[in-house]
Amino acid sequence: MSYKIVVDSCCELPEKYKKDPHFEIVPLGLEVGDYRIMDDEHFNQKEFLEQVASCPQCPRSSCPSPESYRQAFESEAEHIYVVTLSGNLSGSYNSAMVGRQMYLEEDESKQIYVMDSCSASCGETQLALLAASLEEQGLSFEEVVSRLEAFRSEMNTYFVLDNLETLRKNGRLSGVKALVASTLSIKPVMAGTMDGRIEQIGQGIGIRKGLQKMADAVVRNVVRSEEKTLMITHCNCPERAESVKRMVTSKVSVKDVVIMDTAGVSSMYANDGGIIVTI
Known part of the structure; x- marks a missing residue:
């Protein structure tokens, strides 16, 4: 080898x-309050998301x-x-x-x-x-x-969150803004910067509009799409991943599409219902 x-x-x-x-x-390593596990082959996404939802503290990784x-x-x-x-x-x-x-x-x-x-x-x-x-x-x-x-x-990285609680808990989103976004069903569209930071590039009213705006950004910014693999990672929402696949591939040709469910750390960031896309 x-x-x-x-x-x-x-x-x-x-x-x-x-x-x-x-x-x-x-x-x-992952921790939610007193709940601590390693993000390995024994990771249980359902159990982890339940812990995140019930704990007032922000989930953390080591x-x-x-x-x-x-x-x-x-x-x-x-x-x-x-x-x-x-x-x-x-x-x-x-x-x-x-x-x-x-x-x-x-x-x-x-x-x-x-x-x-x-x-x-x-x-x-x-x-x-x-x-x-x-x-x-x-x-x-x-x-x-x-x-x-x-x-x-x-390479471009994008994601849409359906649940803003983790952002609120770790101080990246004020309680008022999180409440307004939740009440009005505003879904922020986020992107990774060239140095690996996160920025908001748009938003949609409702998850479908948010996913569509993300797909539009993918199509608008991709370079030589026919040479690229569209990768979509979802947190417990395979139907949304398939929807994003259709939104993108209906407008540009790609070499391949790979869809995966999130492991531990990605589940922590994306939270239940989140979608991450790279191309």
Whole structure:
């Protein structure tokens, strides 16, 4: 095995890749009040969302330790690519960088590249699967890194939240604004910035209008759509994901469409009914 892809658990992987020895997921920790779990293969989305809904405190995540990353690098792979949650949302990137330094102090024979996705969820998936694809094509480590960085620079991330409680609880949305948005069914349309921060780019009255405005932004901003995979991650709402797929693919051609359910960290950010899109 000449290469390995290491991701944190904010990255959703299609089932076939979870069993692929080229991939390893390093879990974050999740806590909602006194409820604490690891975001691993035992994550129960239904139970977690119930805890979030019933707890007045904001759910939180804890990034993997540098040692967790260091251990993930222990393999026969010569090339290791690490893709993490945005450094502006989590300490996962910094932890991976420390883990890399720790490993290379013991073994300098490997080439290890740690990439801040400047995104989350399926944005990490885009980069992880691209790295594997480029390695399978036989590209050099340096060329794979260059291609990944070029792709990241034009990748767009969008999301629409149906439930604003997590934003309210963590202070990103005032109680008054959250109440008004809830009462009027205003659904904010959010996008990731080039440096991995979050900004609001629009809003819709009702979830369908919000999803339509997000789909319109996808269509308006995508570059060379026919070469891209449209990835949609949903939190407990597959029908909405299918609806967004139709909204986008009715207007632009894409290479492929991948739809996934959120794992733990993405469920925490998106909350019940949220949709995340990258292309």
